[in-house]
Amino acid sequence: MNADIRPIRTQAEQAILASLATVPEGGDRLADLRRAAARSFEENGLPHRRVEEWKYTDLRSLMREAVPVAGAAAVAEADARACLLRGVEARRIVIANGAVVPELSDLADLEEGLSLTTFAAAMAAGDEVLSRIGGIVPSRYDASLALNTALARDGVVITVTPGAAIARPVHVAHVFAGGTAAAMYDRSLVVVGAGASFTYAESFEGADGLAYQANSATEFVVGDGAHLDVVRLQEEGASAFHLSTLLFDVGRDSKVHAFTFGLGAAVARTTLYATLSGEDSHVGFNGATLLKGRQHADSTLFLDHQVPGCESRELFKTVLDDSARGVFQGKIVVRQAAQKTDGRMMSRALVLGDEAEMDNKPELEIFADDVQCGHGATCGAIDDDLLFYLRARGIPKKEAQSLLVQAFVGEAVETVEHDGLREALVERAEAWLAARA
Amino acid sequence: MALLDIDNLHAKIDGEHGKEILKGLSLKVNPGEVHAIMGPNGSGKSTLSYILAGKEDYEVTDGTVTLDGEDLLEMEIDERAAKGVFLAFQYPVEVPGVATMTFLRASLNAQRKKRGEAEVSTPDFLRLVKDKAAHLGINQDMLRRGVNVGFSGGEKKRAEILQMAILEPKLCVLDETDSGLDIDALKVVSEGVNALRSPDRAMIVITHYQRLLNHIVPDFVHVMNKGRIVRSGGKELALELEANGYAEYQQDAA
């Protein structure tokens, strides 16, 4: 739009452009996608505050450093780094520096109905399932996703055959295990067949002192009548930059729940896209973000109701300490055909730190008349009356605050169905509070 | 000529796979008569009341319904109301922001206009409402509040009877008016209904329990099951049902 007033490219943009030069020429669909994504980045660059979707997360000014693309990680280093969710009984895959580490990944003895391979292997084999990549196209240019599409070389590719009930979650542990700051990209695809059920967990972590940049994207294709649970825990290193995208194509009569838990990174942005393309499905997106220091975290949601009779529910909680900054953007779109849509979205922020800041932008865009849609947003400090009540019963102030924060976050965390994962998240929340006290 | 004449009425829920609910129901109601319709849950009692009022969720597949000899099924919902059909809802609907007084006046004048009658003047209307409301224990505060908004179950039912008293219909259809009422409220509501009994007004009282019929004594009692009237009799039939339940009818029909 503003081609004539485009500012000079920043150092980070130039570095990214340099890495984009490696995007291969080639004839297949995936290569076309990559090149289109690279071109869109060349045209648009990093988004800034005048780009509506990134209004509160100005990537151009936040992402100052230019870092090279990460090289392969040492297995021992990756193993030492991958600590999160280790206690949860799950099939574990480790992605370090953007590539699956076979030595640390549980790729064999797959349950019946589950197929699991790496993105790199699927590409090498010309696996047909990769035609599902790029199925959901955001209506506006999304720099984070474009870079991922152009640069990701590995990740996992999972297919659950129709009707299969896979009880044991697959846990993909993303780690940064480099010695100097670098950028890493990974892309995964999860296809859940009709009537199947599946639980997918992800964790993100890395060293505290390094300003590494993680960019992860996962696409979920959910068949008719399928049931998918996604749980993700983001505890990147304190100086890290985390960009991630989750895309859901939701079929008829299906149930999709996703829970995102964000604690780490200096700057984090998670974008969820859901296209409700089959009637009578239910989508529940919930999340909790706990921030301190000068952390910046942004949760952005796009829900596109294209067909009648679907239900969507979102509940996002943000706790802000010190001078942290939280962002919630949620947009529910109801197309003209999507009659009888029932969509509710709620964002609640609890502000603990005097310098903290919360920006909320819940949006409704509605073109069908027979709908029930709503959103709410609240933002404020801990209720003094509650605090007083607890203290009057002899609970010290910090402890009382912790209890109230725990209850506040708990409402969202409780929506996680898988017991082991839920307990692990509760434990991380407790650890965060303990570190605060 | 009967005021209301229902002949072999068949109706189903609107839509492709709509379930058939009324399966050949016939009933004649003359002016001045009070008919009670009793029956187990799911027998089609409420559906009958909705079809008489013209709710668009049902499709009449066969049979006829006339009011004063005119084809009722051809009429719009509000036309039926102007012709004197009043439905006291089992679950009266809330209309937020519209004061009960405003609603009553708009309804009354809309009906009068359709009948070619003059609108009621403000003082006359206020007097009319005040008088009728007092008998039903409805205070000014309730009249100022939005229609049914924040009303208790009993208040809602009393408000329905107040509307009935003011609109002076020819045919009153009372759908489970006793549900959710304690004994005192039941008395107030029944007295309100009885006060409206007159030689040129007919009533259809739909109820699951005989209790209401101790207060509103019917001329005829009909037992409905599976979309049809399976037995008719005098008021003593209600007592028999109270003693024996609906089991025998359900078996009969099965």
Place this chain on the structure above:
Amino acid sequence: MPAVQETVDQVRSLDVDQYKYGFFTEIETEKAPKGLSEDTVRFISAKKNEPEWMLEWRLEAFRRWLTMREPDWARVSYPPIDYQDLYYYSAPKRPSELSIDDIDPEILATYEKLGIPLRERDALLGIASGGTKVAVDAVFDSVSVATTFKEELSKAGVIFMPISEAVREYPELVKKYLGSVVPVTDNYFATLNSAVFSDGSFVYVPKGVRCPMELSTYFRINERNTGQFERTLIIADEGAYVSYLEGCTAPMRDENQLHAAVVELVALDDAEIKYSTVQNWYPGDKDGKGGIFNFVTKRGDCRGDRSKISWTQVETGSAITWKYPSCILRGDNSQGEFYSIAISNGRQQVDSGTKMIHLGKNTSSRIISKGIAAGYSDNTYRGLVTAHRKATGARNFTNCDSLLIGDKCGAHTVPYIESKNSSAQFEHEATTSKISDDQLFYCRQRGLDPEEATALIVNGFVKDVLQQLPMEFAVEAQKLIAVSLEGSVG
């Protein structure tokens, strides 16, 4: 109550394309040459006998405007406006400053058609029959043609006059406050207005004075191809109170007409300003032909401690509405309110809302917005609530409800809620739904036809906002709502 019935009668009496105020008055006018240049600005300034400083102010705005771009972030789309194809000044030829009797009888008749009595004795007749006293300033195209009750107001010390007169008579007040709330550089349309505004109302209520009557301005666009750029400036000095009403209409025309107004309100310590608008500019016909482009900047500055500014608007007209009456809560303990009903039908596009900017300590704001979309229209609520670092104890409550009538229209809600202070407490809720089938069935069972039932339910839906309007306006607004929705029930 009677209004509901009247509403319903009115709906019946109208055809789909009838707009009650769509007449055109044949009068002699004097216009500036078509187009916009420094000469146009000088022409307008000369016509108004303005002092040099005012001309400089305008020219500075004009030069600035040349460097600006038309904003495109709102959810409205319209063909490009050719700013050189408009008249920027149009005035009835007969002089109007002397007395009401000097006003062209055609104009008087026009205002009578609109139901606005410009003769004080006519207005007084209205009072005798139960209304409250309202002083009116009527703006016809580019000039103010009459201001009533001037004497009675001046006894109370209230200044209420066309802004063109105020520039000459109270230059110090105008200099001090004009552009102090909406700076010359604020936005494309406000800057344009600063360059070419021709008239509007000026109100000053002195310290401790409670304005003895409602003040009102009625705006009317009459001439073809004429933009209207009025400017309103209201100052409530310490402890003062004023309630101000604004109404607007325009003839039916095939072409689009531009309206770019600026309203500035200043409330000093303990002062209160209540500003109500019933906007009923011509919306265009059912196919979207013609209608007013309404790009308006309205902003109030709660400059003093404990001051209060309250906006109430009923927006039913215009092809395009781009309007965000806002409050800057600068004074400690100041309060801002925004109550809005925005109705769109046909091909209308509305992008409207408010900004509540909390700067002072313990400031509070309240937003109640009711949007109703019918026909093929789009109706967007866009709002900003923000608490700055030092806005300790800021409070906001926002309730934004949208109602859809028909499946060809759109209702959108875009709130921005930004808190930079930990003690700020913000609460926002929004819903979108349609009129429930159960409610319609219930109303119709009691004898109301579908249009009557819809009008009744919609009036219930907007009641919280209607209650904020002065009585006469509330009745008018209620009628307008029904007329605007007419033809929307299939």
